[in-house]
Structure formats: structure tokens, C-alpha cells
Amino acid sequence: MKRVTQKLILGAFVICLMCFYCFIAPAHLATHSVRLAPCAPNTQAWNDSQSIRGDAACKPKVNLMFMKTHKTASSTLMNILLRFGEKHQLKFALPDGRNDFSYPSSFFRTQVKSYQPGACYNIVCNHMRFNAPEVKKLLPADAFFFTILRDPAELFESTFHYYKAYIPQTWRIPGENQFEEFLAHPNRYFDPKGINAFYLKNLQFFDFGFENDLEAGDARVQQGIEYVEKHFQHVLISEHFEESLILLKDALCWQMEDLLFFRLNARNALYVAFMSPELKTQSRHWNAADWQLYRHFNATFWAQVETYGRSRMAEQVRELRRRNAEMEVICIDGGGAVEAKDITDRHMKPWQPIGKASILGYNLRTDIDPQHQELCRKMLTPEIQYLTNLGVDLWITRLWGWFKDSIVQFGTS
Numbered sequence: 149m150k151r152v153t154q155k156l157i158l159g160a161f162v163i164c165l166m167c168f169y170c171f172i173a174p175a176h177l178a179t180h181s182v183r184l185a186p187c188a189p190n191t192q193a194w195n196d197s198q199s200i201r202g203d204a205a206c207k208p209k210v211n212l213m214f215m216k217t218h219k220t221a222s223s224t225l226m227n228i229l230l231r232f233g234e235k236h237q238l239k240f241a242l243p244d245g246r247n248d249f250s251y252p253s254s255f256f257r258t259q260v261k262s263y264q265p266g267a268c269y270n271i272v273c274n275h276m277r278f279n280a281p282e283v284k285k286l287l288p289a290d291a292f293f294f295t296i297l298r299d300p301a302e303l304f305e306s307t308f309h310y311y312k313a314y315i316p317q318t319w320r321i322p323g324e325n326q327f328e329e330f331l332a333h334p335n336r337y338f339d340p341k342g343i344n345a346f347y348l349k350n351l352q353f354f355d356f357g358f359e360n361d362l363e364a365g366d367a368r369v370q371q372g373i374e375y376v377e378k379h380f381q382h383v384l385i386s387e388h389f390e391e392s393l394i395l396l397k398d399a400l401c402w403q404m405e406d407l408l409f410f411r412l413n414a415r416n417a418l419y420v421a422f423m424s425p426e427l428k429t430q431s432r433h434w435n436a437a438d439w440q441l442y443r444h445f446n447a448t449f450w451a452q453v454e455t456y457g458r459s460r461m462a463e464q465v466r467e468l469r470r471r472n473a474e475m476e477v478i479c480i481d482g483g484g485a486v487e488a489k490d491i492t493d494r495h496m497k498p499w500q501p502i503g504k505a506s507i508l509g510y511n512l513r514t515d516i517d518p519q520h521q522e523l524c525r526k527m528l529t530p531e532i533q534y535l536t537n538l539g540v541d542l543w544i545t546r547l548w549g550w551f552k553d554s555i556v557q558f559g560t561s
Contacts, residue, residue, distance in 0.1 A: 187268040187285050206401040210238055211288045214273040215295035217355045218347075219306040220386045222296055223413040223531050228393075229273045230534055231526050232406055238270035241286050246544040247535055248275035252346055254357060255279040257286055261540060274535075278357045280379050292400065293379055297352060297442050298386035300435035301428035305421055307347050313502035317342040327421055331430040350437040364436035372437070373444050383445040394464045395452055407468060408475055410510065410527050413498055416487060419506035479524035481511040498530040502552050 214229055216222040233240055243249050244261040255276040257263055269286050276283075284291070308327050312318040317339050323329045330337055330348075338348055340361045346354040354360035358372045376383070382399050384392035393407045423431070432439040453461055476483055485508035491497045498507045510528045529537070532549075536542060 186266070187287060208402055209290075209292045209400045210236065210270055211291040212271045212273070212400075213283055213287055213291050213293045214271075215278055215293070215355070215380065216273055216275045217296055217298075217352055218275070219303055219310065220296045220298040220352075221389050221411070224389075224409050224411050225296060225384070225393075226273050226531060227412055227527065227529070227534065228407060228409055229271060230538070231523075232402075233271045234526070234538075239268075240538065241269040241272045242535065242538060242540050243274050245541060247532055247540070247542055249277075251275050252277050252344075252354070254282075256282050260286065277355060280357075292381055294382040294384065294396065294399075295376075295380050296384040296386055296392070297445055299432075300350075300352070300438040300442055301423060301431040302387075303351065303438070304431045304435055305423055306415070307351055309419065309421065309506075310415075310501045311344065311347040315342070315344045315347055317345065318348070325421075328427065331427060331434060334434050350435050352441060353437040358437075360437070362437040364433075364440060366437070369437045369440050373441055376441065376445075377448075383449065385446055385449045388449065390465045390468055391453060391461055392449065393468065394461060395449075395456060397464075398456065404464075404467060404471060408471055408527065410472070410476070410480070411485070412528075412530060414485065414508050415506050416508055419504065475520075475524070475527065478520050479510075479513060479516060479527060481513045485510055495533055496528060496530065499532055499549065500553070 212229065214222075214225065216226055230240075232238075241263075242261045243259060249255050249259045255278065259276075260267075260269075267286070268288060272283060272286060305327065308318075308330070312326070317337060318326060318330070321329050321337055334349075339345060340349070346360045350358075350360040350362065353362065353369075353372060356372065356376055358368070358375075362369050362372075382396055384396060386392075393409075396402075397404065397407055488497055488500060488505040488507065488509060490511070491509045492511055496509055496512065498509045500507050509530065512524060512528060516524050526534070532542060532545060
């Protein structure tokens with residue numbers, strides 16, 4: 149009875165939150181009709197002496213659009229971009245009130261914090277539902293667009309478990325293993341018009357601004373792939389994250405030190421469901437548009453690796469791993485990620501899904517030398533806290549987090 153009451157309270161709150169969103173969403177969606185001035189070129193000078201890679205003809209790219217897809221290691225990549233932008237005093241286009249640009253609404257410039265007509269930025273990297281014309285009006289003409297994709301089988305397992313508490317139609321799935329039951333009979337449970345239904349089918353396609361209920365063979369899937377290929381100059385592959393970073397470094401003319409990272413927003417392995425080959429096949433079939441998208445860019449990725457050189461790539465990956473391992477020793481108490489309950493600094497605790505503290509975080513060493521203190525802290529700071537440090541007032545995100553964590557604590561006490 150207690151558990152039923154908790155679910156009713158949570159359900160009522162989620163429905164109220166969705167109603168509130170539906171009330172404010174038209175204001176965001178209506179901004180497409182507002183005539184706004186185009187982006188004025190950035191005047192900030194770039195100091196080449198800060199970024200010499202050894203190739204005099206290579207000039208680092210600093211005007212960047214990272215399309216942050218869901219559950220694809222994008223938070224780790226975002227941390228790299230935030231540190232790079234801060235280091236070189238670049239201008240971020242940041243959201244207002246929350247940590248995304250009014251997702252799942254389509255992106256419009258007016259969603260940017262303190263936006264003024266004609267304002268121009270160096271970096272856009274928060275979650276959004278992609279809207280190319282609006283994004284391009286925020287950035288100089290030479291902006292470099294890139295994104296990251298993940299195998300839909302692994303992605304669907306991750307999103308199902310992370311977001312299912314936000315998706316009312318999953319609440320009625322019977323049995324202990326709701327994930328397997330859903331994939332066995334997806335059309336029995338899936339309602340494309342249901343609240344947050346986009347999390348349950350072709351989420352990557354949806355993130356790029358397309359409908360998520362497209363099936364294999366639909367001509368719009370190939371059109372969507374061509375659209376992504378047209379607008380993005382580089383597509384990283386989550387399963388080959390380090391190799392993708394090396395290719396990105398080459399495309400951006402960055403240095404190895406710009407790529408150093410720790411994996412952020414990663415799940416405890418105890419909460420990752422085992423996926424048999426049959427389940428993976430079912431998941432890819434269900435997310436057919438995403439699977440077609442992923443296969444296309446996975447193929448182009450390996451073609452780029454061949455052009456770059458396999459032995460050269462292996463050498464660069466080894467160097468990146470060596471540098472990251474050095475930073476682990478310098479920065480991380482205990483040498484690795486820990487559960488949320490074991491993180492001693494509240495400011496370093498990552499955002500958790502409803503119902504379980506499954507996302508790992510880190511403890512900073514207390515004896516870090518002054519030379520590395522700032523870098524270590526920034527490398528380990530979760531997204532919400534980092535955005536707060538940059539001046540974003542995340543009042544909507546924090547209000548939801550307060551309620552979510554209260555429910556979690558109440559449900560586990």
C-alpha cells in the first residue's frame with residue numbers, strides 16, 4: 149500500500165509538471181515567427197601562442213556546435229568543451245532556468261540565457277532538439293558542428309532504465325523485467341502520443357529534430373541521415389570514444405591536453421541489464437531509424453580511421469590513455485568512481501534518476517598539488533554544478549531535483 153501511495157504521489161506530480169510545461173511551451177515554440185537580427189561576428193581575438201600544435205598551418209577551431217545527444221557519453225564530451233571554453237575565455241550560449249534548451253521543444257535562439265538580437269557565441273553544447281536554422285544564427289559562419297551516436301541496442305537499455313519513471317506508459321508493464329517484456333511486445337505498451345514517448349523509440353533521431361516513430365524503409369529515414377551528414381562535419385561514436393576524440397582533435401587542431409577526461413554520468417555496472425544477442429536484435433529492430441543512422445555513421449567513422457592510419461591511431465589512443473591515467477592518480481581519491489552515497493563533497497554528487505542512485509561520481513584527493521587543483525576539480529565536476537559555476541540559474545532543474553530526491557529518500561527510508 150505504501151508503494152502504491154508513493155507511485156500515486158509521483159504520478160500526480162509528473163502530470164502536474166507536464167501540464168505546466170504544456171502551458172509554457174507555446175511561448176517557446178512561437179519564437180520561430182519573431183524577426184531577430186543575425187549573428188554578428190565575434191570580435192574576441194584568439195591568441196595563437198596558446199594553441200600551437202606543432203603545425204604552423206593549423207589554427208585551432210573555437211566556434212563550436214556540439215549536438216549533445218542523450219546517454220551517449222555526451223556529458224563527458226561536454227565537460228571537455230566547458231573546460232576548453234573557460235580556459236580560452238570563449239563565449240557560451242547557455243540555457244536559462246534548466247540545464248537544457250527547453251527540451252523536447254525545438255530549439256530557438258530566445259531560449260539562450262540573456263539573448264539579445266545580433267548576439268553571437270563561440271560554443272553551444274547543451275541538450276536541445278536540433279533546429280539548424282536557429283542554431284546557425286547564434287554562431288559565426290565558420291562554426292564546426294559535431295555530435296555523437298551510440299549503438300541503439302545499448303542506448304535503448306540505458307534510456308529505458310534511466311527515464312522509465314518519467315514515462316507513464318511504462319508504469320503498466322507487468323513483471324520483474326519490464327525491459328524484456330516491453331521489447332517482446334512493444335506495440336502493446338507503446339503510445340507515440342503518450343507523455344515523454346520519445347524516450348521509448350528512436351531517441352537519437354528525435355534529438356536531431358525528426359519524428360521518432362519512423363520505421364525501416366521509410367524514405368524519411370534516409371533523408372534524415374542525409375540531413376545530419378549535411379549539417380555535421382564530424383560524428384563521434386560512443387563505443388569508440390577515444391578514437392573519436394583523436395579524430396576530433398585532428399579536425400579541430402587541438403592539443404592532446406585539451407582532450408583529457410574522466411567518464412562522467414556513468415552507471416554502476418550493477419544497474420546495467422544484461423543484453424542477450426536476441427535482445428540486442430529486438431532493440432535495434434524497434435529503433436530501426438536510429439539503427440540505420442548509427443550504421444551509416446559508424447561506417448564513415450571507420451573510413452576516417454583508415455584515412456588517419458590505424459597504427460597512428462593506436463599510438464595516439466595509447467598516449468591519451470597514458471595522460472588520463474596520470475590525471476587519475478593526481479586527481480581521484482581511491483583511483484576510480486564510487487557510488488553517490490560514498491561521495492564526501494556534496495558539490496561533486498551527480499544527478500540521479502528517480503528511484504535509485506545508480507550514477508557514479510568521484511572523490512577529489514585532498515593532497516592535490518596547487519598546479520592541478522583547478523583542473524582536477526573541473527574534470528570531476530558534474531554537469532549541473534558546472535553550469536551553476538558558469539552562472540546559469542537552474543531553478544527549474546533544482547526544483548525538480550529537490551522533489552525527486554525527496555521521493556527517493558522517502559521511498560528508500
